[in-house]
Amino acid sequence: MKFFPFLPLFLSILAGCASPHAPEARPYTPEETKELALEALNRRSMNFDEYHHRKNEILNGTIL
Incomplete structure (x- = not known):
C-alpha cells in the first residue's frame, strides 16, 4: 500500500508512452491544396x- 500514491503517476506515464507521437502523415487532397493556396494569396499584399x-x-x- 505504500506505492499506491505513485500508481496514478505511473499509469499516466505508461499511457503517454503508448499514445502516438505524431499525427498520421497523408497527402493533401486537391480541395485542401486549393484552400491553402487561397489562404496564402490572401496574406500577400498585391x-x-x-x-x-x-x-x-x-x-x-x-x-496548381
Missing part, C-alpha cells in the same frame, strides 16, 4: 487586378 488574376488561376486549376 493590387486588386493582380489578386483577382491569381485567384482565378487558383480556382480554375491553371496554377
